[in-house]
Amino acid sequence: MSSTESPRATVSSDERLRIGVMHGDGIGPEIVPAAVAVADAAAARSGFGIDWRELPFGAAAIDTHGTPIPDQTLDALSGMDLWVLGPHDSAAYPGGFAADLTPGGVIRKQFDLFANLRPSRALPGVAATAPGIDILIARENSEGLYADRNMAVGSGEFMPTPDIALSVGVITRAATERIAHEACRAARGRSRHVTIVHKANVLRLTTGLFRDVCREVAAEYPDVRVDDFHVDAMAAMLVRRPADFDVVVTENLFGDILSDLAGELAGSLGIAASVNCSSRQAMAQAAHGAAPDIAGQGIANPVAIIGSTAMLLRWYAGRTGRSDVLEAAGRIDAAVAATLGARVSTRDLGGTATTAVFTEKVLANIADS
Numbered sequence: 001m002s003s004t005e006s007p008r009a010t011v012s013s014d015e016r017l018r019i020g021v022m023h024g025d026g027i028g029p030e031i032v033p034a035a036v037a038v039a040d041a042a043a044a045r046s047g048f049g050i051d052w053r054e055l056p057f058g059a060a061a062i063d064t065h066g067t068p069i070p071d072q073t074l075d076a077l078s079g080m081d082l083w084v085l086g087p088h089d090s091a092a093y094p095g096g097f098a099a100d101l102t103p104g105g106v107i108r109k110q111f112d113l114f115a116n117l118r119p120s121r122a123l124p125g126v127a128a129t130a131p132g133i134d135i136l137i138a139r140e141n142s143e144g145l146y147a148d149r150n151m152a153v154g155s156g157e158f159m160p161t162p163d164i165a166l167s168v169g170v171i172t173r174a175a176t177e178r179i180a181h182e183a184c185r186a187a188r189g190r191s192r193h194v195t196i197v198h199k200a201n202v203l204r205l206t207t208g209l210f211r212d213v214c215r216e217v218a219a220e221y222p223d224v225r226v227d228d229f230h231v232d233a234m235a236a237m238l239v240r241r242p243a244d245f246d247v248v249v250t251e252n253l254f255g256d257i258l259s260d261l262a263g264e265l266a267g268s269l270g271i272a273a274s275v276n277c278s279s280r281q282a283m284a285q286a287a288h289g290a291a292p293d294i295a296g297q298g299i300a301n302p303v304a305i306i307g308s309t310a311m312l313l314r315w316y317a318g319r320t321g322r323s324d325v326l327e328a329a330g331r332i333d334a335a336v337a338a339t340l341g342a343r344v345s346t347r348d349l350g351g352t353a354t355t356a357v358f359t360e361k362v363l364a365n366i367a368d369s
């Protein structure tokens with residue numbers, strides 16, 4: 001045990017965290033319990049407890065409740081600050097459910113989780129294309145070119161004839177302001193550099209508004225350095241000189257694409273963590289999907305969902321000032337880094353560990369922390 005060990009406090013009920021948990025589809029039931037076990041262990045070592053509330057979600061909820069996202073799940077989420085969401089394979093849902101807004105999209109929209117924060121950082125023991133990368137993408141999550149969430153009623157995509165397809169892109173001052181503030185605040189805890197990504201030379205009005213509003217907001221943070229790039233140039237820059245970037249703020253679609261690029265530059269999408277948040281609630285969700293091709297084999301990599309859960313705790317600590325919760329998040333990240341650094345990894349990273357073996361090693365490292 002290290003000299004920094006926290007005393008084993010008796011946990012009183014007001015110190016306990018309440019976290020909703022939805023296992024999801026595919027590899028979800030394999031990796032989400034790993035994240036729960038790891039968060040429990042880190043919380044216990046930092047002197048507090050977590051009450052987990054399992055909620056019906058995904059294909060399993062279609063079987064039990066007739067819908068992938070039952071009202072009782074949404075009701076329960078509205079009363080909680082924190083949730084962990086497993087991946088969903090909504091394209092494989094039966095009946096009309098596959099054509100609906102994805103269940104993750106329903107949650108993001110209903111609770112206005114406007115910020116999708118996606119860090120990409122090379123981890124020890126993981127071969128990275130860009131070992132120097134350490135960026136946070138602040139992706140606007142509620143509008144942009146995402147047709148499934150940019151309209152109050154109906155879809156932002158439509159076909160006047162079978163041979164013509166149209167898509168509406170939405171950028172608003174209000175949504176841009178809040179993601180820009182999120183990015184600038186995040187930069188203050190990092191290297192105080194924000195890069196605005198847009199395509200204002202072509203999408204002049206929409207992404208031009210995004211760029212201009214981000215600049216206005218950034219002017220309120222004189223200690224934060226600001227620059228901007230067209231999205232195509234940014235894709236090239238991330239490959240050529242990844243170490244030059246810190247926080248990247250961008251609209252929904254650009255953020256989705258750039259964060260997959262950044263995740264791969266850092267080693268693998270299988271390690272890419274993320275949270276979706278409003279100013280009141282946050283949801284941990286790995287950047288990867290349900291990986292149905294390997295589901296049920298016990299070989300899925302739990303690093304992304306474990307890292308997302310650590311981000312969730314860090315977000316909560318930032319909001320509440322809870323140093324014990326911040327410490328637990330640090331324990332999780334350190335234990336994962338130590339495990340990977342000891343060359344224990346799952347098959348997608350070139351290792352031989354099963355999900356269970358990898359998780360046991362992370363738990364052992366938390367016990368030693």
Ligand code: ATP
Pocket residue numbers: 027088089269270287288289290291292293294299300301302304348
């Ligand atoms: P979505 O559109 O929902 O993001 P997708 O079909 O684009 O899903 P994934 O489900 O993420 O993609 O799978 C892409 C590939 O990455 C698959 O070969 C899958 O097995 C692999 N993969 C994804 N996540 C993991 C993981 N956690 N561990 C190991 N392999 C993974």
